Amino acid sequence: MTKNTITYLKEMACNLRKDVMTTVHLAGDGHPGPAMSVADIIAVLYFNFLRVDPENPRWQERDRFILSKGHSCPTVYAALARRGFFSPDLLPGLRKLGSILQGHPDMKKTPGIDMTTGSLGNGLSTGLGMAAAGRYLGLDYTTYVVMGDGELQEGIIWEAAMAAVHLKTNKLIAIIDNNNFQSGGVIDCVSGLNPILPKWEAFGWHCQEIDGHDYEQIISALQKAKAEIGRPSVILAHTVKGKGVSFMEGDNSWHKRVPTEAELKQALAELGGEVG
């Protein structure tokens, strides 16, 4: 992995963050905090790992990506637009009547979305189904599922975690955006989850733990996960909610909040960089 690649990916993540702030502001609705914490991971996936074809969003052999924490969709919508699945002009239409960009990812309305999500907990199960279908059909794609940490409170995730190992699932990579917050506040105050990784280890997953904003770690972890055979892989990524904008970092009021004109201006100034 070259330094140039990482520079490029950092720039793309910066663009995604600017897109998120602008989109949510213009849309008048959205979840910017959780969208920001996962931006680096999304940038690496969409601009370095995912084998997808914007001209052919339903290409049978494509890699699958599921944003199980669907409320972070502004980041993924921005990534899809920048990869050419649809025009970036559509981004401000988020959540508005008639938009292809629904409040949560919609596989029928938005090209490039592999599974409808938003109702937390379900992404891993659907991803497991996709991975199983790949093996059955003899296709060589990888299925990536990005989950939130609060989302791990949903029981169905553990059903899928159990089944994934029992079915000796290959090519299923789960990434947990561990920003330590959920809607109601700090996770440990709402319903404690820690320790997270030992739970996955106990279930039989290949486990890794990284700084979710460190590109070398993200890339290395994904490469190691891809090399796993005979069992699924999970990456616990420590992140900061609202990452990238000083007045948002660690402030849970940005879970669901629209930046004002002034806030948007300051955020864009802080994020700087080329709007590519």
Place this chain on the structure above:
Amino acid sequence: MKTVASTREAFTAAMMELAKEDPAFVLVCADSVKALRATPFQDAYPERLFDVGIAEQNSVAFAAGLASCGLVPFVGTYAGFLTMRACEQMRTFVAYPGLNVKFVGINGGLFGGEREGVTHQFFEDLGIVRSIPGFTVVVPADASQVVKATKAIAACKGPAYLRLGSGREHVVFDDKMTFELGKARILKEYGKDTAIFTNGFIIPRVLKAAEILKDQGINVTVVEVHTLKPLDTDFIIDILKQTGAAISVEDHNIIGGLGSAIAEVSTENFPAPLARVGLKDIYPISGEAEALLDFFEMGVGNIIDAVKKVMEQKKKLSR
């Protein structure tokens, strides 16, 4: 001649035939292989049987994932665990995106659950799936109909729900009886005094009641509505116009199933007196199937009483 045949075995037989023709058909179970009598399928097609264990929500969302890649999964387990525990998965991850997943719910009705008790007797399933947009809902009368219905829903595009029972169902029709998805049909036409709309394993009781009524000078038309959704509304309206009164008979809560569907059609198109025979929105108990249905007022006598009740109402309206 066989008088009892298993709807569960019939389903598996149909799956075997489907699987032989097309590798896209697969079966997803939630530790329900034995319950579905699907061991022959598991033996013949081990790579096509996905058992995720006692995890119904996962089984449905997993099937959605399979279907998104072009497979046609049938998800089979207990009707209530499917439609209640995994209702949201059926709705948001299958029906909403229109994925081609078929659902098979066993233990439908008191006849289906019988001695198991309330936890395994399911009388809300049809009301639930009927209210989810995009679902085809089928309630076959017996095992030979299950074979045809399974193939019919396999051929139709999009989500479908098929109601099975305990495996101890009466034989209602001979093998020559066809099955046409979405079409209601007349089973007996003694006369136009009242219509009896019905479906499922309770049909033998309806036919018996119709015979007794005929002997008493009341001549009914018995209509099978095996496809609850999409409903054959034109046919139903036509029958209502001819009879001017109707009852519904189903092994389901009187709220949400066939009775509610007929009431909706009638009220909006041709208001007519209607009485609903079914479980009267109460919880049942364990018991042997026939005795249980009688105990909960779904007996032949109850069907006859319901017909006489709407005939009275019809008479009063025509004065």
